[in-house]
Amino acid sequence: MPESGRRGRGALTNRSGRYEPQSRELVDDGWDNLEDVPALKTQVTEETARHIITRNSSPDIPFDRSINAYRGCEHGCVYCFARPTHAYMGLSPGLDFESKLFAKPNAAQLLEKELAKPGYEAAPIAMGTNTDPYQPVEQRYRITRSLLEVLSAYNHPVTILTKSARIVRDIDILSSLAERNLVRVALSVTTLDPKLARALEPRASTPSRRMEAIRLLSQAGIPTGAMVAPIIPALNDMEIEKILTGLAYAGAREANFVILRLPLEIRDIFAEWLHEHVPDRAAHVLSLIRQMRGGKDYDSTWGKRQSGTGPYAWQIARRFEIAAKKLGIAHGRRGLPPLDCSQFRVPGRGRQLDLL
Numbered sequence: 001m002p003e004s005g006r007r008g009r010g011a012l013t014n015r016s017g018r019y020e021p022q023s024r025e026l027v028d029d030g031w032d033n034l035e036d037v038p039a040l041k042t043q044v045t046e047e048t049a050r051h052i053i054t055r056n057s058s059p060d061i062p063f064d065r066s067i068n069a070y071r072g073c074e075h076g077c078v079y080c081f082a083r084p085t086h087a088y089m090g091l092s093p094g095l096d097f098e099s100k101l102f103a104k105p106n107a108a109q110l111l112e113k114e115l116a117k118p119g120y121e122a123a124p125i126a127m128g129t130n131t132d133p134y135q136p137v138e139q140r141y142r143i144t145r146s147l148l149e150v151l152s153a154y155n156h157p158v159t160i161l162t163k164s165a166r167i168v169r170d171i172d173i174l175s176s177l178a179e180r181n182l183v184r185v186a187l188s189v190t191t192l193d194p195k196l197a198r199a200l201e202p203r204a205s206t207p208s209r210r211m212e213a214i215r216l217l218s219q220a221g222i223p224t225g226a227m228v229a230p231i232i233p234a235l236n237d238m239e240i241e242k243i244l245t246g247l248a249y250a251g252a253r254e255a256n257f258v259i260l261r262l263p264l265e266i267r268d269i270f271a272e273w274l275h276e277h278v279p280d281r282a283a284h285v286l287s288l289i290r291q292m293r294g295g296k297d298y299d300s301t302w303g304k305r306q307s308g309t310g311p312y313a314w315q316i317a318r319r320f321e322i323a324a325k326k327l328g329i330a331h332g333r334r335g336l337p338p339l340d341c342s343q344f345r346v347p348g349r350g351r352q353l354d355l356l
Helices: 083-089 094-100 107-115 141-151 165-179 195-201 207-219 237-248 268-279 282-291 311-327
Strands: 043-046 053-055 066-067 101-105 125-127 160-161 183-188 224-231 254-259
Touching: 043 207, 083 094, 083 268, 094 101, 094 195, 107 141, 125 141, 141 165, 141 237, 160 165, 165 183, 183 207, 195 207, 195 268, 207 224, 207 237, 224 237, 254 311, 268 282, 282 311
Parallel strands: 043 101, 066 125, 125 160, 160 183, 183 224, 224 254
Antiparallel strands: 053 066
């Protein structure tokens, strides 16, 4: 798609999803009718979800349940591993993923019902694991806010990962959860270079605003960390120590990292982005990625998919470990203490007694 049509977006194309019987792609027919294509507008479809807590048994993920208030993400991060999920909706993991969104307005009501189910046992619920809970449409829908209100009302622990400084809007409720050891927050910081961030993550908060959000959250007594992700060889890996230093000054107590992942359609979407924005480094970046994936574009093996293998991946891990230790930032298995699950109150119980 010409630049006029994808202004402010991350992906360059909008190829059909992998499950579609026919593949469609915008092509210039030579009549110069693609010069002034209007910029894509964000469309939000409200859906009535049937359940809201998603379970997983992945051995290399530190949580077994999560909530995603939205499908698709307007931040438009070109590398986002969630992009292929839009194919399940009959849409493109490319520009559709960041412009055709789905919101779940009934999420809070569903959450309260699911917490009240017989046999439910409390464990931290992760938010921001697939799409960002504080992406721009949250300003209008406030679904994330309503979910936090339910979790707070019943003393349920929660973890949040976001790229948005919009999270400071909810400092009041996050502070209350923190006082009861029921919340941990992490900001994802990919780079400190605003120009690179604008190209990689066009509608996410700028790096400086994310750092400021970490500072404000930390000052409010909320356990706050960071995810340096994704680390992309020959593009942002040279910033590891600089990012960690900034995080330490901002008050981050914990930091971890993830190596770039290129499953399914993301491989082509990211390769297109490289050739458009850093053509002189594109081949080198892709070569290093394959060196960390056993010669492939991606290796989904448990325990390897997020950290990679080989000398280059080892070097990144050691640099991160040394810098974090020097700065006094917890990382890896030496993370923050666990959240308190013992305070959980089952919805509906004790209401009659409360009236006495």
